[in-house]
Amino acid sequence: MSISKLVFPPLSYTGWGSLQNLVPEIEKYQVKKILVVTDPVLAQIGLVDRVTEPLKENGYEVTLYTEVIPEPPLEVGEKLVSFTREGEFDMIVGVGGGSALDLAKLAAVMADHEGPAADYLNLSGTKKIEKKGLPKILIPTTSGTGSEVTNISVLSLETTKDVVTHDHLLADVAIVDPELTLSVPARVTAATGIDALTHAVEAYVSVNASLTTDGLALQAIRLISRSLRKAVEDGSDKQARIDMSNGSYIAGLAFFNAGVAGVHALAYPLGGQFHLAHGESNAVLLPYVMGYIRKSCQTRMANILNALGGNSDFLSDEEASYRCVEELERLVKDVGIPATLSEFNIPDSALESLTQDGAKQKRLLSRSPLPLEEKDIREIYKAAFK
Ligand code: NAD
Known part of the structure; x- marks a missing residue:
């Protein structure tokens, strides 16, 4: 008989309208400064406002980071990591497709580590992830990658892709609201x-x-x-x-x-x-x-x-x-x-x-x-x- 190891993220909300659980979940954490990581398209079409507005209305200090690009190259990830370290945030909320979610969880963990993210890559890295980093909530806006429930962050290198992977990259809360996918082309x-x-x-x-x-x-x-x-x-x-x-x-x-x-x-x-x-x-x-x-x-x-x-x-x-x-x-x-x-x-x-x-x-x-x-x-x- 074989033994299976199964790991699931601690908490998920799924279903139409499940985004309403965002603020009540954040209230469980002692946080004030929240970094919302997304991409420019989602900022432009106003989808990310559905996340940032309720946070602001509830008194949180929200910083919006919109520089994620599809299939994010390592350098784009490194830039967000530096931004996160400098900003001294208390929590990260990732909103978007797999590209934004992957960088959000990477930045949350890297906030508590030293050196470039490149050092922690699976194929070429030399360092190990040891700390959990900032709490993170992941909210997918595409139906595809499953990044909201995996411990993987995928980064594009010059000719291929590599990953940073560790259970510390798992979301504390995943909110999977299909309403947010209506605008996907x-x-x-x-x-x-x-x-x-x-x-x-x-x-x-x-x-x-x-x-x-x-x-x-x-x-x-x-x-x-x-x-x-x-x-x-x-x-x-x-x-x-x-x-x-x-x-x-x-x-x-x-x-x-x-x-x-x-x-x-x-x-x-x-x-x-x-x-x-x-x-x-x-x-x-x-x-x-x-x-x-x-x-x-x-x-x-x-x-x-x-x-x-x-x-x-x-x-x-x-x-x-x-x-x-x-x-x-x-x-x-x-x-x-x-x-x-x-x-x-x-x-x-x-x-x-x-x-x-x-x-x-x-x-x-x-x-x-x-x-x-x-x-x-x-x-x-x-x-x-x-
Ligand atoms: P994406 O995040 O790159 O987004 C693709 C495009 O769709 C972007 O232009 C984005 O702005 C747009 N978009 C996203 N949501 C939208 C919405 N609701 N309305 C309108 N436009 C919207 O695409 P993806 O396929 O979700 O993610 C791909 C990335 O995820 C790749 O880097 C891939 O390697 C990675 N990935 C990660 C995992 C994991 O477990 N971490 C698994 C599979 C893939």
Whole structure:
């Protein structure tokens, strides 16, 4: 019998209108100076006011930081870390997609550490995180990354991505209010939605999957597959936004505990070298990676097919696993994401550098049910170029 270690953030609120819990939660902390970390788009469209206004009305001293950019480079993270250290804040509230949430939690922990954040990176860092840092509340405005419930902060480096990861990066409170996602444009809805789907699929076939993560992952796949197309087509579809928000949240809980694998390992270099959005990188690779590892997890892929709304009843596991890959391809296509790397204007001359960087992601690759070595990674990228 195997033993599963499961870690969940201490407190989450989910559901339409759950943002109303923000002020009552903050009141439980002895804080006065709050740093709200977001990106310029959310400031411009006024979405972040939904967070800052109630704080100001309740007498908190609020500083708004809006310099987060998508797929944040390490330097952008370092700048926020310096700003946080100088500002002597009591708490950080992150509001936004994964980019803003990742930097908010990084800054909260780094406030209590010395030296650049680069020293704490997983692949190239030399120092260990030891202290919890400032209390942090994370409020996602996309349905995708699950960053509000993971202990990971992803940073873009010159040619790939790396992470700072430690349980101290977990949110003290996550508030997952689907109402905040109504304004997400169709293209971002599609990319972030497939990102959440990828989390669930990779967690379900991970070598570290457990009974708990299986339940979360399959339910996330059901919610996402029934509502992603609708959310992309009509962003004001309330039920579709609720399903996507819940799906993304529980997919986050699943992958944080079971891990993601090959799709993410190969997606990171696409983000690093070609600045493809994280969700789009995952989306374009998902069918190719699942097609490649299919043989190692056919029964699980039959279960995924059923969760995607297909029916494996009269199929062998092998047949069902092929159908599963087709269903994934169809969903990616239906939400308007190109099916090949070439359609993203990535030149096939990049095959070797992508392969080299993908192979470095040993932490991610170790969760794949089919061990993926350099030659396998090259084959998958090759197929994705065609
Ligand atoms: P994002 O945060 O980069 O946002 C994408 C765009 O959507 C931005 O322009 C943003 O302004 C806009 N946007 C966000 N919410 C909006 C809203 N409600 N209305 C209108 N526009 C809105 O995108 P993302 O996919 O959420 O995050 C990607 C980042 O998260 C990447 O760096 C990725 O590596 C990281 N990530 C982290 C984890 C984790 O566990 N920490 C997991 C997966 C991905």
